Amino acid sequence: PAPRTVLLTGAAGGLGTLMRDLLPAYGYDLRLLDLRPIEGEPDAIAADLADRDAVREAVRGVDAIIHLAGISLEAPFEKILKANIEGTYHLYEAAREEGVGRIVFASSNHAVGYTPRPQGDGPLIPVDTPRRPDTFYGLSKCFGEDLAQLYWDRHGLETVSVRIGSCFPEPTSVRMLSVWMSPADGARLFHAALTAEHVGHTVVHGSSANTRLWWDLTSARALGYEPQDDSEPYAEKLIAEQGELQDGNEAHAYLGGQFVTDPPIWPY
Numbered sequence: 311p312a313p314r315t316v317l318l319t320g321a322a323g324g325l326g327t328l329m330r331d332l333l334p335a336y337g338y339d340l341r342l343l344d345l346r347p348i349e350g351e352p353d354a355i356a357a358d359l360a361d362r363d364a365v366r367e368a369v370r371g372v373d374a375i376i377h378l379a380g381i382s383l384e385a386p387f388e389k390i391l392k393a394n395i396e397g398t399y400h401l402y403e404a405a406r407e408e409g410v411g412r413i414v415f416a417s418s419n420h421a422v423g424y425t426p427r428p429q430g431d432g433p434l435i436p437v438d439t440p441r442r443p444d445t446f447y448g449l450s451k452c453f454g455e456d457l458a459q460l461y462w463d464r465h466g467l468e469t470v471s472v473r474i475g476s477c478f479p480e481p482t483s484v485r486m487l488s489v490w491m492s493p494a495d496g497a498r499l500f501h502a503a504l505t506a507e508h509v510g511h512t513v514v515h516g517s518s519a520n521t522r523l524w525w526d527l528t529s530a531r532a533l534g535y536e537p538q539d540d541s542e543p544y545a546e547k548l549i550a551e552q553g554e555l556q557d558g559n560e561a562h563a564y565l566g567g568q569f570v571t572d573p574p575i576w577p578y
């Protein structure tokens with residue numbers, strides 16, 4: 311049966327807030343978890359992924375999990391280790407112990423951020439392109455994907471790892487014209503990832519059907535995902551303000567963009 315009760319970790323964050331708005335329309339009953347309290351959501355679970363007992367209690371009885379919680383930018387390795395690597399391990403262990411059948415894992419383009427961006431008519435980046443993390447953050451997403459593979463092979467716990475591009479209300483850079491995932495398409499993709507049959511561990515790119523798309527959406531579409539949005543209407547204005555991506559500018563050369571040259575640092 312289709313999942314109904316879904317634990318949303320990282321529910322206070324940017325993407326979590328967008329999904330709290332959009333996913334209930336698909337019929338999900340969301341249980342929310344975050345380190346931080348969430349305004350207007352007194353039932354949200356305030357817990358750190360480091361707290362194994364709290365995590366186990368949070369997953370008890372849900373049909374599936376959308377795992378967004380963690381450090382979403384670059385940080386010192388020790389912080390990434392705790393929040394993203396150990397935290398994701400705790401969540402998978404809790405899911406295994408409680409018999410939760412499926413997790414949708416928010417991976418990132420930064421797992422392959424050192425991949426050169428396609429030029430001109432060059433082929434789209436396939437989803438099995440070699441890992442080339444651009445930061446410790448990207449490395450933690452590689453770990454999460456491999457953890458998901460292990461829990462599928464060993465324990466039969468299914469995951470869809472979504473290598474999200476940039477999911478924000480609007481694209482705000484020329485790079486984002488290629489990697490943008492509209493919030494509505496994000497909800498469509500998460501819904502497909504929750505409901506497709508027999509996913510095992512599947513890795514997909516997460517973006518809209520952008521005219522300037524850099525990567526292949528075949529594995530996402532195979533889940534039943536049909537993106538409806540395209541960043542192109544934002545192109546003229548963004549290019550007028552910022553100029554086209556430049557050959558020879560390192561921050562424009564790779565999928566990971568600025569994470570390669572000057573990664574934004576997690577502020578906490």
Ligand code: NAI
Nearest residue numbers: 320322323324325345358359379380382416418474476477
């Ligand atoms: P965000 O930084 O706005 O939200 C992350 C949330 O996780 C925060 O509310 C934070 O309080 C919570 N969190 C951090 N450490 C935690 C811990 N130890 N225990 C419990 N909660 C903790 O990030 P955003 O943009 O909402 O991203 C959500 C997820 O999607 C992240 O895993 C991020 O890496 C991933 N992602 C997001 C993209 C985007 O375009 N927004 C692109 C690619 C990946």
Ligand code: 15L
Nearest residue numbers: 382383418419420475476566
């Ligand atoms: C990510 O993985 C970050 O979490 C998000 O804040 C954006 O920076 C996004 O990638 C991106 O590549 O634009």
